[in-house]
Amino acid sequence: MAGPIRTTCPYCGVGCGVLATPQADGSVAIAGDPEHPANYGRLCSKGSALAETISLEGRQLHPMIGGVRVSWSDALDAAADRLGGIIAEHGPDAVALYGSGQLLTEDYYVANKLMKGFIGTANIDTNSRLCMASSVAGHKRAFGSDTVPGTYEDLELADLVVLVGSNLAWCHPVLYQRILAARDARPDLRIVVIDPRRTNCAETADLHLPIAPDGDVALFSGLFAHLSNAGVFDARYVADHTTGISDALDAADDWTISRVAEATGLSTADVALFFDMFTATEKVVTVYSQGVNQSTSGTDKVNAILNCHLATGRIGRPGMGPFSITGQPNAMGGREVGGLANMLAAHMDFDDADRVARFWEAPAIAKKPGLKAVDMFDAIGEGRIRAVWIMATNPVVSLPDADGARRALADCDTVIVSDMFATTDTARMADIFLPAAGWGEKSGTVTNSERRISRQRAFRPIPGEARPDWWIICQIAQRLGFKGFDYTSPAEIFAEHAELSGFENRGSRDFDISALADRDYEKLAPAQWPVPRSGIGRARFFGSGGFFTPDGKARILPLAPPPPKDRGPGQLILNTGRVRDHWHTMTRTGRTPRLSAHYAEPFAEIHPDDAERLSIRRTQLVRLENAYGAAIVRALVTDRQQKGSIFVPMHWTGETAVTGRVNALLGPFTDPVSGQPALKMGRVSATPVEVALYGFLVSRRKPDVRALGYWAVAPAPLGWRAEVAFFERPDDIVAHARTILGLSADAQLTTSLDARTGRINLVRFHGDRLDCALYLSPDPVLAARQWVVEQLAEIHDAPLARARLLSGRPGADQPDPGPLVCSCFGVGANQIADAVAGGRCASVADIGDVLQAGTNCGSCRAEIGRIVDANRLAAAE
Template sequence: MDVQINADKKLTDLKGSSDHPANFGSLCVKGSKLLETNSASGRLLSPMVDGEKASWDDAITQVATKFKQLIAEHGPDSVAFYVSGQLLTEDYYVANKLMKGYIGSANIDTNSRLCMSSAVAAYKRAFGADAVPCCYEDLEQTELLILVGSNAAWTHPVLFQRIERAKKLNPDMQVVTIDPRKTATSELADMHLAIKPGSDVALFNGLLAYLAAQDVLDINYISAYTQGVAQVLNNCAPWTITKVAQQCDISELELLSFYRLFSQTDKVVTAYSMGVNQSTSGTDKANSIINCHLATGKIGREGCGPFSLTGQPNAMGGREVGGLANMLACHMDIHNAEHRKTVQTYWQSPTIATEHGLKAVDLFENIHNGKVKAVWIMATNPMVSMPNRQKIAEALKKCELVVVSDCVAKNDTLDYAHIALPATGWSEKDGTVTNSERRISRQRGLLPATGEAKHDWNIICDVAKAMGFTSGFNFASPSEIFAEYTGLTQADNNGSRGLDLSALCDLTETQYNRLKPVQWPVNKSAPYGTKRLFSDGKFYTQSGKAQFVVTEFTAPQQLTNNDYPFVLNSGRVRDQWHTMTRTGKTSELTSHVNRPYLAVHPKDAANLTLKNDDLVSLSAAHFNNAAHFNAEKSQVLLPVAIDNNQRQGEVFAPIHWSASNASSANITALYTDANDKISGQPELKHAAVKLQKVTYQHYGQLFIQQALNVELLRKYFEYFVTSPVEKGHLVFFATDQDPVNIKRNLQLQLPLYDEWINATGTDLNSTCAMRQGVMSLIMFISPSNIEVDPSWINSLLNSENVTSEQLHGLLNMQPDEQFKQGKLVCSCFKVGENTIIDAIKTGCDSVDSLGKQLKCGTNCGSCKSELSQMLKQYKPNNIVIEQDQLIALEAVS
């Protein structure tokens, strides 16, 4: 990324680096808004001990002293680290070194356990190493791209733009999406398979059985480079077309069409993400995909391979240096005595972990039962991201010491911290990251640390030295850590491990600072990196051959029943990132989707007499039979969004909202501890829930110049969601309290607002307040849901010149014509849906023509899929043929 910094050390401009081979200068909407989200507001500026400001020396001493005490009394397994894919590789490296080589426990796990561990386990079983075989170019050079459980248009938007461009240049390229939901990604697809959630193993085992029956297996490749095919083929044989179609709940015609396409296409990439990984059978799902590629030789060459799309910026970097509890550093194994010797000798450490540590779900279970007595959480928010939220809360509440390193002053997890340590954030952090295609990139610190913040690696080293580990942590810069890490990748390697960075071991500080993006391995035989792996048919298994793995279809653990009849799926929205601690700071990114929702199929909505924006409560069976659940605290309350792209009997909710910005919107309480027995990855795509309509006497929207304390909102409103708007804050709310009391409470809370104006009607109560002649608060309360265009309110908030006509229109909720453009679609250029619909109806017949007229879709491109959907819906004389009809027509012809 290229940036400009002014004399005051502030970023003034940024753009994508046109020479970076991953994005070639393209930025998604989140990246393009980094200037807006990189402010110091909301930052943790100094160490905090028991809620009070402390010095660094005091905070570090208290962390080190308590850790030493607990280790002395209860052993090294009584403490743990829970780290994050937001850390840089150098941060990860020293955290892993401290825990496994000096404390002597493997109790360091990462939130990457929640997104990538099933993919990791599958690669290790098949290839002998966590080695992604593909590169991004393969997504452009393939003839058939299969996207499984991935809404890449929203979750990997820059990569998706490369795919869009490739398909535009090569119309013969076929794209298939496999997902229970029809998402924005499906707009690019030639075929969409809306399979039943959790049925992926059946689908791909059936594909392998079909390939064998059609005699299209690559026997030469199988014989030369693989082992175990016979047992796998025997296991897959019962999966007939009929059986697979029934299990996946799709038609046999759809299934056959997909199977034929795979079998008849030479270059195939199957890219998969959270829809595959976040499952109790995620590892088997990934291996069932890999099996099909091995059986057809569609791996290790251009445009081919099974490709896991990483869920975080540095999930792979963390895997490289041992951030997972079941591995040593640099892809070495804890249970391998030679590997343990290599690592301990290289580190010259006093000990080395000999057993796997606790994976994320088990880690918090052991905090809950008191076996783990101290946890240090770095750059992640498990109260929002981990399943079984109430259990996580109980665990952290019981824990003797909770240390949290973060760059924000408040999130749901920080509420439980005994000690909070301020860490640097983007634009300050300095080190490296590794992306999905094994590409290491240099992230350079641009600005000085905010407040008293320190780099994570620096904090870890300070604690290590305070614990008495005087050697091993005397790093002066990230380049020194990188040099040690790359040296360990070559230790006793001799080609046995794919992660080999030996060509980068001796970089000077200047060379490290100038490091260009490069894909590992980077060694003597590949000094400029390696695009794709296994082109020579050599794998990292003991035999050197890839392993076919028997995979079994197993149903998700949280199954629906009469009392809990709906499957809950989860995922991201287009403009938000994880738990919104940064992207949630700006109206630029909240305007596309400004509150959580529950997507419901129209027939399900009709059966429950639900309409758009009705509130529903969601509950799960484990609310009733787990002692740690408090029904009120665990309640999830979401507004309905009727969505024809849902399968009937299934609902979808986004993951981003939490107790920091909503009354009851964090959905992780609905998921149990169910996780994959091999990878430990939780099942975050399949909960069994029931829905119940909830009504209140009053619904409203409050626009206010200043932020209101969330705890205060809990007193006022039974339901609320907060969201930033351009000139203040927006609160959606619902309540049974009388509007008169709400206004009285606000007046007591906001005494500096010196002029209050009210208008009361049959169906609408309106209030606005001035502060020294400036419009500072606007509120609407109604017996039913109301929608107000934030851009209209922004034109009045903070204004000293509100006319009597504007005030009359405001109190009667009658915006000027210019503020009736509807829901925002293009965040970059603030183009609303009504404006786009009008342009379509008056002649714009393509995404490109909409871009020329309105500019929408011409910057980050994240809204292109939505524009495509709108074109299909509103284009005059447009006849839409559904996919099942098209398949039927093809069969007839």
């Protein structure tokens, strides 16, 4: 058996180190790398489950044209012929490439080189436009460069950590656990959470500010004025290293505490408390993510935060500074190679086009920005772009107006898709499908949120005819007649990328990793840039100025907060985001039962008052609708959600739920500076859905749910689970059940019908094993879901065991674990509640000692805390 291979997690921007150890049976053991400075051995629930996501089931391992298998030679020839023909007839701007923060830096580099340097168009953008573009734009406006000034260590050294639009506990849990560990060691460290929802972060914070949607500019403009009035501006830093302070103060001057409170929906007491905490604390780190970036005022939000740090000089020193946390594993690496349509490689702009052209010996360097993501798909729909190549992303789900994106691809002359799966909503639109290698199969580098470059290394052979993305790009480039794409390994590409970063740099650009070009690529250890050949690197930027503007000074900007958001008559404000255990559109996490158990179907968080006003009952199906589209999801009634707003996760697709694509409800509205869409802001009506029968099923075979009005399917151990609903009661329920469960007409079923309640349960056994079960009810089904799912692995040779399965409820000797809380150790809510009520546990720490829950990634600790608090009374009686 081979020893552990050091690689990097393919999920969020934390960039955790992973030890992957191939096993004799072909599986792989996954553990955190204790030597990696991002995580020091800790992994979140998603990272811990990586070994469960790498099977070949469902993979498309051969090229296809029109859905028919072809050779690589034929597929590459067809792709090059179509691209070349369109370029020849309509010009280079008639083609586009749409990539992903899940590509490796080497893939990104050659894609950008091909499009901008040789085809001659900047129509290459990525899904990083959907998550980090406003941060990039804000950095460039203030710093003159897209520079993240700080390092993860600052989160632990700070005395005040402010989380703005960032549910770090769920979206970047390893970082959040580092903060909580620092607070445990230094109880004076305080955490402020600014978020419309009472997230898990908010529940462990010292102060939660439930801000109104898009109230951030008003809040930080008021803070800026307050800091000035309190006399904590750093006069020397401002004079020596910034410009614009007077105009910025004029713009913020009348943003008093009372006016800020009115604009943000916060109490004056909470606003004043936050302002006083920030004012009195020098070591402040402000962490921000999608809640800031995904807005029509996203860039202004970023600059409002930067203004406060620049004016106080709280930047670039240990324990202080603004900190943009990326959502994808290589969003930063993509920015380094110019992956966005408005930049060139090595953090150069189009003013540097001639320099890049000289280095690449590029015959047709693009001289102006290309179309950003939303505009790109508009151009595809209008026929201005006639061919698009999509790599490692799913825009038919993730873009705003997602139905519009699907229509655009349907009308496009040529759609090329490089991906691992041909079944995604986007890959189904492909004229040419190119099978790509995945995590664990390909090698390259990624850069995390603190500018740290790490290797992703292969630990298993590439299956079938799949190929690395860089190879596919280079093959097509060569068929288009371009030189400079004859690489034989990602190491060669990385060395060229590193050389370009130092080319004619001389300290004029922040990004310089030229020294890495001289190092052994295979042995490359995690390295935080810059790593110039001069040998003078740095962990932090801007503590003593040195900005990348023409005069070397940062820009403090005057900002005008947008007006408060109006819901519109009878509507709710729609906010979208992530859940703890899933990632993007679930092409990876949706393959493991453990990660699907926490939330197995799309849902909408709605405040109890709104639910009552709209006659929406708990766990009922609710229809969300507006002019762009509609979705049907499960109602989760909770006071963690603000009145007048509704939250829906963005993970579900046409593969996993019939109507769960929430971005179909979001209009294509973007920030005017960054081009980032406002994925956190929509307006929808919400109405209860009339359901004849709700259903829950488990089966060893994937159920056939296509004809049902509602369904959401997820993997289960040894089979599948699904939530379903009939909008009209079928005449022959048993016949419909057989169709759904894939049973023949003579397959024996045990059934139970309760004439009083209208509940119908159907179970089938194969020998002494459960084959499938379906529970139907006019009201939401009350079956013990997690227990039923677990029964697929059990033996049922006794009549009592079978009777319990038919009822959908365990007996007293088989406790129902309840809904999954801790994915890492498979601990359910009922197990935690029983441990508290029975007197065995009285705290989250006790639960960890007894049940292990919350002791790995810690992202479930707030949820455990709620259960502990709710059951303490029972334990005391």
